[in-house]
Amino acid sequence: DTEVTQTPKHLVMGMTNKKSLKCEQHMGHRAMYWYKQKAKKPPELMFVYSYEKLSINESVPSRFSPECPNSSLLNLHLHALQPEDSALYLCASSPKSGQLYNEQFFGPGTRLTVL
Amino acid sequence: EDKVVQSPLSLVVHEGDTVTLNCSYEVTNFRSLLWYKQEKKAPTFLFMLTSSGIEKKSGRLSSILDKKELFSILNITATQTGDSAIYLCAVPGAGGTSYGKLTFGQGTILTVHP
Numbered sequence: 766d767t768e769v770t771q772t773p774k775h776l777v778m779g780m781t782n783k784k785s786l787k788c789e790q791h792m793g794h795r796a797m798y799w800y801k802q803k804a805k806k807p808p809e810l811m812f813v814y815s816y817e818k819l820s821i822n823e824s825v826p827s828r829f830s831p832e833c834p835n836s837s838l839l840n841l842h843l844h845a846l847q848p849e850d851s852a853l854y855l856c857a858s859s860p861k862s863g864q865l866y867n868e869q870f871f872g873p874g875t876r877l878t879v880l
Numbered sequence: 881e882d883k884v885v886q887s888p889l890s891l892v893v894h895e896g897d898t899v900t901l902n903c904s905y906e907v908t909n910f911r912s913l914l915w916y917k918q919e920k921k922a923p924t925f926l927f928m929l930t931s932s933g934i935e936k937k938s939g940r941l942s943s944i945l946d947k948k949e950l951f952s953i954l955n956i957t958a959t960q961t962g963d964s965a966i967y968l969c970a971v972p973g974a975g976g977t978s979y980g981k982l983t984f985g986q987g988t989i990l991t992v993h994p
Contacts, residue, residue, distance in 0.1 A: 769922075798982075807968055807984035808923070821981060855922055868914055869982060871922035 768792075769872035771856050777878045780846060786875045788839040788856030797839040798869060799831060800855040808855055814839060846879045853877075882907040886969050886985035894993050897959050901988045903969030904951040913952050914982070915943055916968040923968055926954070959992045966990075 769790045778784050788797065796815050800808035813821035814833040828850075830842040839856055853876055857869040883906045893899055905913065912930045916923035927936045929945035929952055936943050940959075945952045956963055966987040973981040 805966075805987075805989075807970075807987050808982075810981050813981065823981075853921075868912075868925050868928045870925060871916075873921045 769856055769858055769870055771854075771872035771875050773875055774873065775876045775878075777880065778843065778846065779880050780848070782846075783842070783844045785843065786841040786854055786856075786877075788841075788872055789837055790858040790870075790872075791837055792858065792860070792870070793836075794858035794860050794870075795836060796859045797833065798857040798859075799829075799839070799841050800857065800871075802853045802855055802874070812841075843877075846877075848879050851877055851879045882971060882973060882981075882983040884969055884971050884983050884985040886967075886988050888988060889986060890989040890991070892991045892993065893959055895960055897992075898955065898957045899959060899990065901954040901956075901967050901969075901990070902951060903953070903985055905969075905971050906950065907971050907973070907983070910947065910971070912972060913945055914970045914972070915952070915954050916970065918966045918968055918987070919964075926967075956990075959990075961992050961994055964990055964992045 772787045798813050799811040801811055802808045810823050811825045812831045817833045817836055828845050832840040853874045855874045856872040859869040885904050887902045891899060912928050914928050915926040917926055927943045932945055932947035940957045943954045966989050968987045969985040970982040
């Protein structure tokens, strides 16, 4: 299995809803990432998990709450989002060996629309 | 702060043309440079470059890194309409609080007309 999967593919939610995005990889990668991407812009990093521990939070608002239940799974819990949070949310993973940094492999993304 | 700049920002060519996309970078403690192709959804990995002057090749795509001049180029020969995409260049952070962070360039939007 050489891919990163994400569910759902599309999500429409109201500003008062609570929803979760899910990401899974079975490549044995020990680093996992959440990115947000707006149209015609590069991905913006939100969170990095390394060995199931949160290592980077790029000053993301608390209405986004990441969770890494195990080395294969990464969730992003959403609550009280704003319409400007509508975007493509990408999950990625990378092998991690010591201080060397490897390429990141991206999932297909979840297209989120906040009404 | 790490910085990655791509040029041109957009490019329109016809099938069969050859294109060269540019990526320059300013990073502390450089380790590698990555190229991705993004069509409708997720970026797909193309190349990782770590050594200067060594060309990486995959079919009609090739890339090379110049660590002295701090840039990389991505070449696509005999372009096809399926090459139409956004091409992203990215540099991973290494060490300290930037470890694990990819800094992306703005991307080059390539459009290949039949």
